[in-house]
Amino acid sequence: MKVEREWGRMRLGQAHPYWVLGLLPEEHIDGIAYNEMLDGGEGDALAVLAGGGLEADEIARLTSEALAAAGIGGMVRTAGLRAVFRNILDDMIAGHLRPLVGATILSELDPEGEVPELQGPFFSGLADEAEGFARLRPEDWQSEGPIPAPADGEADILRLAQEVRAALDNHDEGEG
Numbered sequence: 001m002k003v004e005r006e007w008g009r010m011r012l013g014q015a016h017p018y019w020v021l022g023l024l025p026e027e028h029i030d031g032i033a034y035n036e037m038l039d040g041g042e043g044d045a046l047a048v049l050a051g052g053g054l055e056a057d058e059i060a061r062l063t064s065e066a067l068a069a070a071g072i073g074g075m076v077r078t079a080g081l082r083a084v085f086r087n088i089l090d091d092m093i094a095g096h097l098r099p100l101v102g103a104t105i106l107s108e109l110d111p112e113g114e115v116p117e118l119q120g121p122f123f124s125g126l127a128d129e130a131e132g133f134a135r136l137r138p139e140d141w142q143s144e145g146p147i148p149a150p151a152d153g154e155a156d157i158l159r160l161a162q163e164v165r166a167a168l169d170n171h172d173e174g175e176g
Contacts, residue, residue: 012036012046013072017087019063020080021109026059033066043069081115082168089165092158099157 007015007028015032018024024032030052033041037050045065048054054062067073075083085106092102 007032010035011039012041012066012070016067016072016075017080017083019067020075020077021084023084026056029059029063030054036066036070041066041070045069078115081110082171084109085115086165086168089161089168092161093165099154099161102161103157 007025010032012032015024015028029049033046033049037046043066045062046069049059049062049066064073088097088102088106088109091097092099
């Protein structure tokens, strides 16, 4: 699955959940490492990553080292899912991602129901609606600014997205 993000603006901590889920394209790691160094990040692994031109196995090893050195390693899959869900839901709610497209992405991210707060009415019946989005063009996934008003059915998805976002916040408060 491909999740489009503005990788060039991310720092290591922001990119971490995408890395955990295998959604962060390796070709963007050098830019993220470079941004981290510009913001004061240090370490040999980070410096080598920022230089680019590495093989996949080197990228994986050095990224793990850089995350550990920054004190942000060790994220489990469910925490990564919650973080990525939160980002996608925020994009939907802000109008930067069509509700049905966002819901389709979310349903594909957690098909096994690993994160209980993300299950329930949000995904029921989504598979049928999502079939029409199976052949999306890349430009349909995100827009440069606010998207037009939600189409039929998308208003309900947007309302449910707000409920799921609140459930994620409640989960976070329960852990704190």
